[in-house]
Amino acid sequence: MIRDVLRMGDARLLRVSRPVEAFDSPELRALLTDMRDTMAHLDGAGLAAPQIGVDLRVVIFGFESSPRYPEVGAVPFTVLINPEVTPLGNDEEDGWEGCLSLPGLRGRVPRHRALRYAGFDEQGRRFEREVDGFHARVVQHECDHLDGLLYPMRMRDLGKFGFTDVLFPDGAVAPDD
Secondary structure: OOOOOOOOOOHHHHOOOEOOOOOOOHHHHHHHHHHHHHHHHOOOOEEEHHHHOOOEOEEEEEEOOOOOOOOOOOEEEEEEEEEEEEEOOOOEEEEEEOOOOOOOEEEEEEEEOEEEEEEEOOOOOEEEEEEEHHHHHHHHHHHHHHOOOOHHHHOOOHHHEEEHHHHOOOOOOOOOO
């Protein structure tokens, strides 16, 4: 089922989410189905449970190609529950981000370039990956939602924040500068 996505200003987006304790349950399966349906319907790169009003540490992300981020390569579809994110080094890079909770807006956000993430899949199997680039950006963005953070809270220059159609009138997101 496609769910409504909470928008910036809704206090529920600012809460710290609770860990999932029961894996492979009908409730978790239903939540993940709703998240997948909602993300696909909105052409999202990822979605966190708090964005649909569910106060659990669950994120999904991934795509073969993204109409919202046509300049980036594929990111494998992933269900990540109770994530742990560890930066690999101190290298950061700025990149344009959008968010389903801030429709029509984009901003330049600094993120760690490379990281290791670990967590559980829907059956409760632990896994970990080391990633960099856009994959690492998506993980950080989605996991921030679990701690009540929206990407503008990470921005250093609000001059690089605005409506997508104003920032990029030709429809193409500018290359990172």
